[in-house]
Amino acid sequence: MLKIKNLKADIDSKSILNNFNLEIKPGEVHAIMGPNGSGKSTLSNILSGKKGYNVSGEVLFENKNLFELETEERAHKGIFLAFQYPLEIPGVNTNIFLKTSLNAIRKANGEKELDAIEFLKLVKLKAKNLKFDEEKLNRQLNVGFSGGEKKKNEILQMSILNPKLSILDETDSGLDIDALKTVADGVNSLRKKDNSFLIITHYQRLLDYIKPDYVHVLMNGKIIKSGGPELALELENKGYENFN
């Protein structure tokens, strides 16, 4: 599904990712762990299409060159990023944002757009599963939401859009145990043989609830070790500094 070969990324001539390689197959869950400044967020930014980076190497998503696709085209093809810091958009109703987003993606894929009633039915169901306060859906997008609510809102969007590849950028940071569990349930309910996940995190604890197939350790812009879920535990015990 996703093949990254020799990815190199600079920002303001500062090297962030270097010789980065990763392959994710359909249905797989990969976790990337790394200390602050290791390049985790840069990776999610580049995959989602954020501008401002100087990139080289190759990134293929379903055999298409990702660098030839605009941000929204990547979203249309099924790439979703749960943002580390979800944005506030004043004056824009959360439901309307969700509906606009879903219908933009459906339209791009030649599917019928949902009308208000169909959409509300869908969003109510998903919100209930995620224990997301329905009343919040009528508020301005992320305005006045707590950190946890913002993160849950990302997962709600993910479950509505049902993407092929979901990238979770430190979704667990700032969540209490209950919220963490809800978020994990949301992810697990989307795990299917065609849906893949890339989970970026500092900590092992999210991986207690979402069992990854692979764990990668990212340091200084490249993956220095890959393994199974046990690698995360090892990392948690040793700490990043002593890991080498």
Add this chain to the structure above:
Amino acid sequence: MREKQIDKLKDYKYGFTTDIENIRAPKGLNKEVIEFISKAKKEPKWMLDWRMKAFERLKNLKEPNWQKPKYPKIDYQDIYYYSAPKSASDKPKSIDELDPKLLETYKKLGIPLQEQQRLNGIAVDAVFDSVSVATTFKDKLNEVGVIFCSISEAIQKHPELVKKYLGSVIPLTDHYFATLNSAVFTDGSFVYIPPGVRCPMELSTYFRINASQTGQFERTLIIADKGSYVSYLEGCTAPMRDENQLHAANVELVALDDAEIKYSTVQNWYPGDENGKGGIYNFVTKRGLCKGINSKISWTQVETGSAITWKYPSCILQGDNSIGEFYSIAITNNHQKADTGTKMIHLGKNTKSKIISKGISAGFSDMTYRGLVDISSKAKNSTNYTQCDSLLMGNKCGAHTVPYIKNKNPESNIAHEATTSKISEEQLHYCQQRGLNPEEAVGLIVNGFCKEVLQQLPMEFAVEAQKLVGISLEGSVG
């Protein structure tokens, strides 16, 4: 990364011209032309005298020049002051007799006039260049005593009302453009709502400039008698031309005791091309008088068109407990310029005013909010709340806020808030990651920014206005 073709300026949808035979007054501003206009409209002598008085006064007036947008000198002798479709010169008795070309024009503009296709619940007065060509639902409004017709017709049929109120809010000598209008005004709408009547439908005037080298001098007068209510909306469009055309309107509103007037504008005059060539000069005087106690006047404007917009819809709060409101969205793109805002003049006791202004500038454009809040010494216990928000797109545009505040009454209260923001790259990225293209993303964010004002529009027009807000900013990101 690949180059993405962005169609910089989407076609101005209303830029077409109707090929129709016109009757025109000779070019230029002089006594003969004013007589021509008055005669073409079969006006009584008092009206001609009034025009001539304004014309005399005009000779001693100079164009104001304190506004921020500057423009090349206007040659007032090089303008046609009257242009009317030949077929409409003898106003057809019914809409079915109207020139099919005119019907087609309004249909294309989304304002069908024929019986079967009319917009539900909205009565329309259609003004084409210098004349009103049709007014719909007149009979139905007549049943409840509401008068809705062209000002020309009102001068003939309701001279007492016109004599009493015309110029009572904007005096003949007010300032250059207002006085020019008083001398040469051609058509516009007249509304009278009798005491205690709640107007059963939205009233709307659709202004269309068609002929070239022609100015449009619209005159609108709305009177809400005691305890009445009316909601009125105007829309405007013009063909795409290389020349600048002048639209200098006067709009007067009078609300008597316990009456309410809600006046909404969706202004979409041709803004000029992406290099700033052509477009309408929209120099308009709009003023409402809350004459009676407990009266209320509310202005809502969505200003997206015109090369230059220069207007301050204002309220004179004369009656005790009267309320004035101003809700505005002004959008400038490419080389458009706007200097707009309001004046709230508090004269009566316990008067309240509220100003919500949202300015959005993109491209090379420049936007100024200019507003006056004036609380007189007699306006005890009065309040004003002003909120001015500016949104900038890109780094070549400008936004300015110029509030004038005069408070001569210690028991009164004025609050002013202002913000300036930019659409952040992060917000755009977030929306794009959710599948919206950059223009959809900007549309969504901007509509959120304008929401407080859009909510004030009559429901039938809110959706259109939302789309217009998006379209006006097309090509401003990329």
